[in-house]
Amino acid sequence: MSTLVVCIDRDGPDTSGYPVVGRSDVESLITRTGVVDPEDSRVNCLLEGLSVAAELDDDGSEPVVAVVGGGSDSVGSDREIAAQIDALVAEYDPDSAVVVVDSAEDERLVPIVESRVDVDAVDRVVVRQARDIESTYYLLKQFLADEELRKTVLVPVGIVMLAFPILLVVTSLTxxxxxxxxxxxxxxxxxxxGIDTYLSRLPGQIREALYSGQVSLVTYVVAAGLSLVGIFAGVLGVSATGDISPFLLANRFAFGSVPWLTGAALVASLGRLLDELLKREGVRSAYVNLPFGAVAVGLVVRGFSAYFLERGGVFAPFRVTPTDLGVVQIQGFSLDPGTRLALFILAGILISLVGVRVATYVSHTDIEEELVE
Structure with a gap:
């Protein structure tokens, strides 16, 4: 049983004599390599190859020790090594092989040997004192070669390291x-x-919407404007309120901003609904339900915020002024907070049910099926 002990030297300085075959020729290569650079890890790799061949010889095998290599870290070098392996297999016809490498980069060539002869073992040789350093170096090299990782990790770390001393100069450590x-x-x-992914796709989506003439593009812009108005109205309401608890301030903001935010949601959903109607004959019930749902949610949130503000003494109880319509006369009365909240909730439920009914009519489904969905 013959075994090929092959030492891989991917980026050797001189490849003119490869492959080197035989114990005496490998020992000569070790001497030449060691004299040029005694700290070269190739020396340890070649010595390990001789050691493995000696062990196999003691076990009764017929080892053939060889060294293959390329001139650089490139695809051409890998193809040159593959050709050398082919020549060794054709000449010695080994039953199996043992691959000896001295780095993770050389270990990447093991599949080339496996595709030509059965590989029994892979022996990676690393100098003991440099094992952690070599592994860390290889990982850092792979990390720095990945452009996406560099942008994701190195750039933020660099910004933090630059910003920290500047902040220490202008402010406190805390x-x-x-x-x-x-x-x-x-x-x-x-x-x-994944906000970065969404923002990278946003210009293309906007461009596609402009070219295709989608109504929703305009309605989204209007919705964004209404949202800003709603936030501004909520801030004005909070600023006009006295010193009250944070909970009541949050409800005051909601009370002032919800009508505008509801309008923004309504406009955006209507634009989406129109796009669906223009693109296809039918429309999914979810798009029909969306405007009604937006109005219903807005009414409920408005009702709850008004309830808490009235109970907290920020708003006076809601009062209907007397009205004379000729035939019909309405006497003035006031609604307590609980009754007003119940009316808002009832209105929200009724509007949502109307939305379900309209959706079932448009999509031609039973209302029971729509409620289950």
């Missing part, structure tokens, strides 16, 4: 650490939620 931690948190959320 604020500097807090600002850096907040920035890192925002970045992690930005990457974790």
């Amino acid at each position: 604020l500097a650490v807090g600002a850096i931690a907040a920035a890192i948190g925002v970045f992690l959320i930005y990457k974790g939620l």
Whole structure:
């Protein structure tokens, strides 16, 4: 049983004599390599090849020790090594092989040997004192070769290292650490939620919407404007309110902003619904339900915020002024907070049911099926 002990030297300085076959020729190569650079790891790899061949010889096998190599770290070098393996297999016809490497880069060529002869073992030789250093170096090299990882890790780390001393100069250590931690948190959320992917696709989606004439593009812009108005109205309402609890301030903001935000959601959903109607004969019930759902949710949120504000003394109870319509006269009365909240909730439920009914009519499904969905 013959075994090919092959030492791989992918980026050897001189490839003119490869492959080197036989114990005496390999020993000569070790001497030449060691004299040129005694610290070269190739020396350890070649010595390990001789050691493995000696062990196989003691076990009764017929080892053939050989060294293959290329002139650089490139595809051409790998193909040259593959040709050398083919020549060795054709000449010695080994039953199996043992591959000896001295780095993770050389180990990547093991499949080339496996495709030509059965590989019984892979022996990776690393100098003991440099094992951790060599592995770390290879990982860093692979890391730096990945452009996406460099942008994701190195750029933020570099910005943090530049910003930290600047913040220390203009503010205290506590604020500097807090600002850096907040920035890192925002970045992690930005990457974790895939916001960067969405923003990268957004220009293409906008361009496609412009070219295809989608109505929703205009309605989305209108919705964004209404949302800004709603936020501004909520802030004005909070600023006009006195010193009250944070819970009531949040409800005051909601009370002022919800009508505008509801209008924004209504406009956006109607634009989406129109796009669906223009693109296809039928439309999914979800798009029909969406405008009614937006109005219903807005009414319920408005009712709850008004309830808490009235009970907290921020708003006076709602009062209907006396009205004379000639035939019909309405006497003035006031609604307590609970009754007003019940009316808002009832209105929201009725509007949502109307939406379900309209959706079933448009999509030609039974209302029972729509409620189950």
